[in-house]
Amino acid sequence: MNPTISEHRKWTVEPFTDSDLMSATALWNSCCGPGKLVYQPLSPEMFRTLLVDPIPGVSKINRVVRDGQRLIGYAGGTYRNQGEQGYVTIVLVDESYRRQGVGATLLRRLESDLRHLAGDRLNRFEIMFFNPVALNWIVPGTLGHDHPNSPGVDVACDGYLFLKNQGYRDIVYQNSYYQSLDHYQYPAEIQTRLQRLAGQGIHITIFDPAVHDGMEALLDDLGSDDWRQIVMANIAPDGPRHPVIIVEHDNKVCGFTGPISVQPSGRGYFAGIGIHSGYRGRGAGKVLFSALCLNLKAIGASFMTLFTGETNPARNIYEAAGFKIVRTWADMKKEVKSNEP
Template sequence: MTIREINQDDLTNALTFWNNSIKRESMIYKSLDQDSFSSKFLKSDLNIEIKTYLYTEHQIIYGFISGSIDLDKQKAYISTVLVDQDHRRKGIASVLLNHFEDYIKTKYPFIQSIDIVFFNPIHLEWIIPNTMSHIHPNAPGIDENSSGYHFFKHHGYIEYAKQNSYYQNILGYTYSRHIEQVFESLGEKHISVTFYDSSKHIGFDELFNNLNNENWSVEITRGIKQHEPILIALHHDKFIGFTGPLKVESNLRGYFAGIGIHSDYRGLGIGKALFSVLCMELKNLGAHYMSLFTGNNNPARNIYEKEGFNIVRSWSNMRKTI
């Protein structure tokens, strides 16, 4: 038995191990090609260190673990642990996990925990159940239906949040009567939904300071610089809410970054209006479906469910203090 760090010479065998395991175990994760496998499990950069260890006997791979370290945020994450189906219950996964944890403790003593969460910079795409191979671009935790969920609980990882993944085919999406009434109600308050125009609309910095969400600010700023349409809510000409950027991914998924409403304007139905217009505009751009995730206790789930989105997977965010 040997545990060692993966290298470029292992790429072909490790890729084959991953793809065969995915097919054999009917896992929801997407098969990978060499480039995508290498980018997720081999290639570190200045800000993100990737650590992948193999468990081998006589040069045959029986398991591997991979995680990442965000050096800017000083956070450590686990991306995946995978063991050959015929070699389960032999302690392979436990040995790999201990090896990864010991590396973090030794090299990064200032890192206080290891997380399994959507903030992991390494994204693993997964196939949405009961669809024509529709893909969501990131697993926001550990699949609660997987054996990994119980494995990590056994090894001291504590569940601290639950995420639900939502899905809907939007090819036939139309505005409901309820949404039309929301538009009418907002119009009476001089609140409208339109596309962002930096030359006309004021309040960008005020809104994102109020939302206090760095990821949203970065994503919307990026979208504006790349001339991607941003849907916004306006009170007269003041920017009070957003969703977008609007774009259709190569797999025909309508992109979704989130919805944010200024705290002074919540409870009026603005989020419902923005999300419904987002669905319609993405359909008009050629999207076939949308998928997203949100916390189990996030009130935004009511918006998605009202528009016909259904939960297709539940995930656990887990953390171990080290």
């Protein structure tokens, strides 16, 4: 073995304790920022809430590596009770200790902890958006324009090749899209489509329960219980009545997006978007999505972020509205080998 490397191997992997909170947060923050990880910097309280505090039905694992008193590595993971997969949330190693095997040792330990928690049930380790711990990240080059979930491993970060070299394989890629709304207006192509639809008697407007009908029929057609629940609760007489934007034909609802609202960071939020199966293929989805952006801008949103699979046709809608890809993420997995400790 290379003697200079073995000299460095005086560090140990240990459970995270409360007294690690400050130094683990400092490590997190030193790994994030321009040219580094895009995750939001954290205060110790945020670190604790996100990575340490319990979530019902979920076990969180936290490990640290110490060189003497100094914390030089941190790894976090989760396991949802009865699940077949364990999630790797993050592995961080102090810059001056990289490429000495610290990260690989931490990851193996995290995997072994997950195996012990889940027993025979566990068949894979994953890094993806189903992880119950969602990492908020900041679009590079913006003033705090954020997205509340990172759907995998940022393919531009050191961790991507690290994980590949630790036996993780890409499942699919997700692209994160961003659009500033400061000067948002309909792209020329969308204007043309709007006029074409108007010629067929199809318009985009804000849903008014006194005028429009067919919302329930649309939601039935779309088949999402989540959307049904959110939209119907919102438009109920005693509901919050956040705007819902619709595609209407003779006052019948044949597409919806919303309810819309503005999050504290200025991010425009919408619960969903869908076009009735009988009205697809006419460009109504693209027009509706652009109308969503304009309406979010009108209620004070300053930007939008969203992500979708590399091969998901929905990307055409976002791209037609002018959205740009700002990050690509890999969903990754590694099969559990039954003969490992």
